[in-house]
Amino acid sequence: MRIGVLGCADIARRRMLPAIARVPDTEVVAVASRDPERAARTAREFDCRPVTGYPELLARPDVDAVYVPLPAALHAEWVEAALRAGKHVLAEKPVTTDPDRTAALVELARSRDLILMENVMFVHHAQHAVVARLLREGVIGELRAFEATFTIPALPDDDIRYRPELGGGALSDVGVYPVRAALHVLGPELAVVGAVLTTGAERLVDTSGAALLRTPDGVTASLLFGLEHAYRSRYELIGATGRIVLDRAFTPPADHHPVVRVERFDGVQEIRLEPDDQVRNTVAAFASAVRAGAGSGDPAGVGDSLRLARLLHDVRERAASLLTRSRRSSPSCSGA
Known part of the structure; x- marks a missing residue:
């Protein structure tokens, strides 16, 4: 090709x-x-x-x-x-x-x-298949919640991710990862039930945000993302009897040995995996x-792309709605 x-x-x-x-x-x-x-x-x-x-x-x-x-x-x-x-x-x-x-x-x-x-x-990295297998095997019991964070340190002032006319902002850049991870783990029927986007000082775009999503049967996804934070790239699956923790979840180097951590009442297990190259994959x-070919089902995963696009839109709309309500409920400062 x-x-x-x-x-x-x-x-x-x-x-x-x-x-x-x-x-x-x-x-x-x-x-x-x-x-x-x-x-x-x-x-x-x-x-x-x-x-x-x-x-x-x-x-x-x-x-x-x-x-x-x-x-x-x-x-x-x-x-x-x-x-x-x-x-x-x-x-x-x-x-x-x-x-x-x-x-x-x-x-x-x-x-x-x-x-x-x-x-x-990141969805093409082998570490996520191991997490999915552990979940199917019931290692942490019934899934109750999902948490994901992707935050990076501040960028140079002239970085395009600070330019609204180019589609910049934390949600479009780093927020994509935890939202897509929630889809990957929890499936296609997620709905946004709450969201906040924050604009940093002297910035014209959102520089941080958080979102709360929910499946129809009540499993929640708590997501955090930001452009001016200490670096973190991690998700956790919280079950009835334990949790699965994955660091370097989104951008691991090709030579990185992933470690899937399983925490249960009877102890902690660390599963060390071989390196994998998600870019090549x-x-x-x-x-x-x-x-x-395009006629053979959905080989490129466009179904997930469409769902991701809708969820990102809904996160932005929820955050805007919350901001509007907050401004309306704020007491007047004009004096009486």
Whole structure:
């Protein structure tokens, strides 16, 4: 599968381009940038062709699929352009910042027999399959609750994740991970019952947030995320008789030995796993989905992408509603 890359984002150069080179039967044939110098530098590093401008890359007949690592607010435009150019698409998360637009792009891909896959890499790491197996085996009894946190330290002031016009903010960037993890563990029928988004001092986007989700049978998911916090990447499953704890849940390096911790009344067990490369696994899953074809069920997991888009929208709406009610209930400061 011959892949073109729309943009020279850090995640593309640092993680995705090397992974594409490691997966059999995939290769990077071209990388595009609006800056010809940047395209040339990246192309030299990965032995592919530099292209100036995104439309020029989409017009190339030697490109079968494209990877879109652009800022979130630009995804909709360029994912649609790629699909209309007949290319399969691996798009960074979230696919778009609007659930209806995401649904329209999914339908466009289906109508053209193309694969549209959201680049949520952590679900392709083997450690989560081990957690799921332990849960099925009843190691911690009946599941009662799920907790997940993904927080990172403050970014440089000019980072695009602080720019609202590019779709920045904690929810769109790091909040995606715990919300998607809740879907992965608890299934598709989650509903948002509460949410808070906080804007940091001198920022124009949300820099932290929390959400409470619930399944129809009452299992809760408590989620925390933020852009200006001590680093944490973790989730816990709380059962009737114990808990399962996983650190480095979302962005483990390829050489990391995961440890699944099982805490029960009769002691603590630490299950040490072999390293796994979730980035390489994601590229392989995308290539496999393209080979399977859009007509063979849901090889790219777009059902989960649609549900994630709706949950992110609902978290934002719940948080806005809470803020509105809070302002209305605040006592007047005008004096009497």
